[in-house]
Each structure stands twice: as C-alpha cells, then as structure tokens.
Amino acid sequence: MRARWVLACLAMLQFLVAVDVTVVNIALPSIGADFGTSARQLTWVVVGYTITGGGLLMLGGRLGDVLGRRRVLLAGTGIFGAASLLAGLAPTFPLLVVARLLQGAGEALALPAAMAVIVLMFPEGPRRSRALGVWAAVASCGLVLGFVLSGVITELFGWRWIFLVAVPFVVVILLGVVALVPPDEPARRAPVDIPGALLLTAAPLLFAWGVVEAGESGAAGWWPAVALVGAVAAAASFVVVERRSTDPLVPLGLFRHRPRVMANLATALLSAALSTSFLLFTFHLQDRLGLSPLAAGVTLLPLAVALVAAATTVPRLLDRWGARTCALVGIACTALGVGVIALVAHVGAGAVATVPAMILVAAGMGFGIVGLQYVAVSGVTDDDAGVASGVQRAADQLGGATGVTLYIGIGFAPGVADPFVVTGGLAVVGLVGAALVARRIAVPAKARAGD
Numbered sequence: 273m274r275a276r277w278v279l280a281c282l283a284m285l286q287f288l289v290a291v292d293v294t295v296v297n298i299a300l301p302s303i304g305a306d307f308g309t310s311a312r313q314l315t316w317v318v319v320g321y322t323i324t325g326g327g328l329l330m331l332g333g334r335l336g337d338v339l340g341r342r343r344v345l346l347a348g349t350g351i352f353g354a355a356s357l358l359a360g361l362a363p364t365f366p367l368l369v370v371a372r373l374l375q376g377a378g379e380a381l382a383l384p385a386a387m388a389v390i391v392l393m394f395p396e397g398p399r400r401s402r403a404l405g406v407w408a409a410v411a412s413c414g415l416v417l418g419f420v421l422s423g424v425i426t427e428l429f430g431w432r433w434i435f436l437v438a439v440p441f442v443v444v445i446l447l448g449v450v451a452l453v454p455p456d457e458p459a460r461r462a463p464v465d466i467p468g469a470l471l472l473t474a475a476p477l478l479f480a481w482g483v484v485e486a487g488e489s490g491a492a493g494w495w496p497a498v499a500l501v502g503a504v505a506a507a508a509s510f511v512v513v514e515r516r517s518t519d520p521l522v523p524l525g526l527f528r529h530r531p532r533v534m535a536n537l538a539t540a541l542l543s544a545a546l547s548t549s550f551l552l553f554t555f556h557l558q559d560r561l562g563l564s565p566l567a568a569g570v571t572l573l574p575l576a577v578a579l580v581a582a583a584t585t586v587p588r589l590l591d592r593w594g595a596r597t598c599a600l601v602g603i604a605c606t607a608l609g610v611g612v613i614a615l616v617a618h619v620g621a622g623a624v625a626t627v628p629a630m631i632l633v634a635a636g637m638g639f640g641i642v643g644l645q646y647v648a649v650s651g652v653t654d655d656d657a658g659v660a661s662g663v664q665r666a667a668d669q670l671g672g673a674t675g676v677t678l679y680i681g682i683g684f685a686p687g688v689a690d691p692f693v694v695t696g697g698l699a700v701v702g703l704v705g706a707a708l709v710a711r712r713i714a715v716p717a718k719a720r721a722g723d
Contacts, residue, residue, distance in 0.1 A: 274452055275393045279403050281448035282386040283410045285349060288438050288445075289379045290414025291421060292321060292356075297550050298422035298565050298572075299431040301558045306431070307365040311555060311684045311691075312484050316369045318551065319480050319673035324376030326669030327473025330521050330662040333384035334464055340456025341385040341392075346449055348381025353442030360436035371435075384662075389453055419550075419576060423569015431565075468521035471510040472666075476674050478503035483681040526659060534713045535599075535647035536667040541706035542603055542640045543668045544675015545699040549610050549633045551680060552692060553626065556617045563623060571623045575630035582638025589639075595646040599710045602640020607703040609633035614696025641668065647713055675702060 296303075300314045336344040355374035362368035394403040425434050482499030514520040527533050553575075557568040586598055593601075609632030616625040648664040679702075682688075683695025 275403075277448070278393055278452045279390060279406060281445055281452060282390060283406055284441060285382060285386055285445050286410045287414040288441055289352070289383060290411045291418040292375060292379075292438070294415050294418030294550065295422045295425075295434045296321075297419060297554045298558075298569050299426045299434050300551070300554055302426055302431040302565060303365075303368070307368075309365050311559075312681055313365070315484060315551070315676055315680050316480070317372055318547070319476075319677050320369050320372035321376040321379075322547075322669045322673040323476045323480065324373045324473055325379040326376075326666045326673065327476065328377055328380035328469055329384065329666055329669070330472075330659070331464070331466065331469035332380040332382070333388075333662060334521065335381065336385040336388055338462045338464055339459045341388045342449065342453045342456045343459070344381050345385035345389060345453070346446060348378045348383070348385060349442060349445055349449070350378070351375075352378030352382060353439055353446070354378075356435045356438040356442065360432045360434075360439075413580075415579070417576070419572040420569045423565045423567070423572070427564055427566035427569075463517075463519040465513070465517050465519060465521040468510060468513050468517060471506045471513060472521065475503050475506035475510065476670050478506060479674060480677040483677050486681070522663060523659060526663065531647050531713050532660065534709050535644045536664055538599065538603070538706045538710040538713070539641065539644045539648065539664065539667045540671025541675070541702045541709065542599075542606060542636070542644065543672035544679065545606050545610055545703050545706075546633065546637050546641075547672035547676045548679045548695060548699045549606070549613060549629075551676060552610070552613045552617070552695060553630070556613065556626065556692065557623060560617055560620070561623055567623075571626065572630065574627050575634050578631045578634035579637060582635045583642070586638050586642040590643070590646060595643045596710060596713050598639045598643030599647070599713075600643075600707060602636045602638065602643060603703050603707045603710060604636075605632045606636030606640060607700050607707075609636060610696045610699045610703070614692050617692035617696075618690055644710070675699075 296317050300311075300317060303309070303317060304311065304314050332344065332348065352375055355371045355378055359368055359371035359375065362371055390403050422434055425431075425437065478499045482496040482503060485499065486496035511524070514522055514524055553572065554568065557563045557571055558565070563571065589598060609629045612629035612632065613626065615621075616629065645664055648660065648667075679695045679698045682698060684691040688694050
C-alpha cells in the first residue's frame with residue numbers, strides 16, 4: 273500500500289514537470305504584453321527551462337546515486353517549487369527567466385531520483401511494469417493538458433498563476449516524500465562530473481543567448497559573437513573533459529554505437545521542429561487571429577486528442593513497421609504540419625484551418641519520438657542502459673530548446689517579411705536533415721522491431 277501512495281505522490285511531481293514544458297505556450301503573448309518583450313526574447317521562457325533540465329539531467333541522476341535518492345528528490349522538488357513561486361511573482365522579465373532556469377535545475381535533480389525510487393519500491397515484473405506505465409502515461413497527459421490549462425488559467429486568473437498553481441502541490445509532494453519514502457543510507461564518497469554537467473548546460477545557454485541577442489535591434493554587435501564563440505568553446509571543452517575524466521558524465525564510448533548516435537541526432541532535429549511548431553501555433557492563434565488565451569487553448573484540443581491517439585497506436589505498430597519506419601513517418605508528418613502552419617499563417621486563414629496541422633504535428637511527435645527512442649536504447653546492457661536513456665532524453669530536450677532558439681531567432685528577426693514562412697521553412701530544412709539521418713539507421717538484428 274505504501275508503494276502505491278509513493279507512486280501517486282511521484283506521479284503528481286511528474287505531471288507538474290511535464291505540464292511546465294507546455295503550459296507557458298498559450299501564456300507567452302500575455303507575458304510579452306506585460307513586460308514589453310519581443311517574440312524572440314520570449315523564447316527564453318521556453319528554452320531556459322528545457323536547457324537547464326536537459327543539461328543537468330544526467331548530473332541529477334548521478335547525484336542521486338551518490339548522495340541518496342530521497343535527499344536529492346527532496347532538494348530538486350524544493351528547488352522546483354521555490355522557482356515556481358519566484359516565476360509567479362517575478363517583477364521583471366529577466367527574473368522570470370532566472371526562475372525558469374531554476375525550475376529546469378529542480379527538474380533535473382528530482383526526476384531521475386523519483387524514477388529510481390519507483391524502480392526500487394516496485395519489484396521487477398508486472399508490478400514494476402504497471403508503475404512505469406503509470407509514470408509514462410502521466411507524463412504524456414501533462415504535456416497534452418499543459419496547452420489547455422495554460423489557456424484556462426491565463427484567461428481566468430492571469431499568466432502568473434500558471435506557475436503559482438504548482439506551489440501547493442509541491443508542498444504536498446514534499447510532505448508525502450518525507451512521510452512515505454524510506455530514509456537514505458549515509459552519503460558515499462564517489463566522483464561526480466560537475467564540470468562536464470556545467471559545460472553541457474553552458475554550451476546551449478550561450479548559443480541561445482548569442483542567437484537571441486544577435487537579432488535584437490540595437491544590440492551590441494560583438495556580444496552575440498562572444499556568446500557564440502563561448503558556446504563552441506564550451507562544447508569542445510565538454511568533449512575534452514569527458515575524455516579525461518575517470519568517471520565521465522557521458523562516456524564517449526557510448527557514441528561508438530552508430531545507430532544510437534544517428535537516432536539521438538535525428539531526435540534533436542525532430543524535437544527542434546516540434547517545439548517550434550507549438551510556438552508557431554500560439555503566435556498564429558493569438559497574435560495573428562486575435563484569439564483569447566482560453567479560446568486558443570480550446571482550439572489546441574485536437575492536438576491533445578491526436579497526440580494521445582498517436583502515443584497509444586505507435587507501440588502496436590513498432591513490431592509491424594519497425595522503429596526506423598515509424599521514425600520516418602513521424603518526421604514526414606511533422607514536416608507537413610509545419611508547412612501547413614506556415615501556409616495558413618501566410619494567407620491569414622482562420623483557426624479551423626490549423627486543425628490539419630495540429631493532427632500532423634501530433635502524429636509526428638507520437639511516431640517520431642517513440643521510434644527514435646526505441647533505436648536510441650537498442651543494444652544496451654545493464655552497464656549503460658541508464659546512460660543511454662539519459663542521453664536520449666537530453667537530446668530531446670536540448671535539441672528542442674536549441675532549435676527553437678535558432679528557428680525563432682532567425683525567423684522573427686527585425687526586417688523579416690513573414691516570420692511564419694521563414695521559421696517554418698527553417699524547421700522543414702531541419703526535418704529533411706532528420707529524415708536523411710534516420711534513413712541511415714541500421715538497427716541491429718537482435719534489437720529490431722520489424723525492420
């Protein structure tokens with residue numbers, strides 16, 4: 273019985289974290305209006321959360337192993353809750369961005385520890401499978417409901433409450449963990465690759481800052497260049513640090529598995545387009561069509577329904593079609609969806625015309641991410657299963673954040689005649705690259721699902 277209550281408590285945490293990925297989308301125009309920020313600057317509200325979450329994710333998992341999962345779970349959840357409160361009360365836009373960065377850090381600490389607690393409290397077999405199924409289903413529901421909740425909360429209470437509403441739930445989660453999760457053993461001494469985690473986070477953050485600042489009118493010309501050079505330097509330093517580390521965050525030997533490397537690269541490119549499409553939906557429905565946040569959230573319901581349908585269909589098709597075919601279908605659907613968004617925005621079509629795009633993007637997310645995820649963890653062993661899963665999730669989050677920064681940063685730059693056409697075009701180019709990469713995936717025979 274205790275294990276079930278722990279699962280319910282941690283599923284609530286998973287739901288809050290998943291909701292926070294998408295709940296800001298409908299609220300972005302309202303946030304921009306309050307602070308007087310451009311669409312380019314607003315990308316920080318999205319990518320600040322996903323970059324720190326993805327960059328520090330593997331460090332969070334390692335700290336849980338070393339310091340104790342209950343301790344790290346409490347610390348990460350507490351940071352997430354405090355950052356949610358700060359975001360809701362932020363008097364300035366820069367402070368809101370800082371709060372989003374801290375939310376991502378809290379997620380990176382809390383989620384790996386929460387997953388480990390679930391695995392340890394449910395014995396291997398049907399009980400653990402059901403528990404992990406609940407965990408995954410809650411994550412999907414959170415992503416889907418984030419769009420609708422964003423519209424409802426922003427319309428009825430104001431955008432600040434999309435962050436503040438999480439605070440009482442975080443308190444409940446903290447009390448539940450203290451009461452239900454057994455105490456940890458004493459922390460053990462073991463190496464932790466903190467420099468690697470910081471460099472992995474710094475590289476995309478510097479890249480995002482450089483791209484956003486480069487397009488802002490009146491921005492000093494050399495600061496963006498310094499940031500972009502710093503991003504390249506941080507990425508190169510990360511490789512050097514991992515190569516020399518006795519206990520690296522990401523063992524470079526993992527990348528000798530060619531299908532895994534190709535799947536993670538394709539995941540990053542696909543996630544970039546998917547995240548961009550969500551922002552384009554938001555800006556089209558509210559900025560172009562003038563819908564209220566509530567109306568925009570309701571309009572996105574077909575996307576939510578289609579995403580649930582796709583997510584429940586793909587697992588059954590993996591054995592029939594194969595992981596690579598599912599991934600290619602997902603990439604193709606996303607490319608068509610992004611193209612439809614750009615077209616309807618360019619011609620000024622109404623909200624109903626976005627429905628086909630929503631269905632295509634949802635299918636792209638369901639088919640593409642699941643298919644690529646299957647390949648990314650193919651051929652793993654007990655020694656590298658956790659690392660492979662962490663790298664795949666990091667590729668998803670960091671790829672999406674970096675892509676949004678690049679596509680929106682260029683497409684919405686001053687002087688661009690139609691930002692929707694330019695941004696959509698860039699996303700499609702990225703998806704063509706993802707398709708070319710995915711086509712080169714050769715799944716090992718023992719790990720194939722129909723290929």
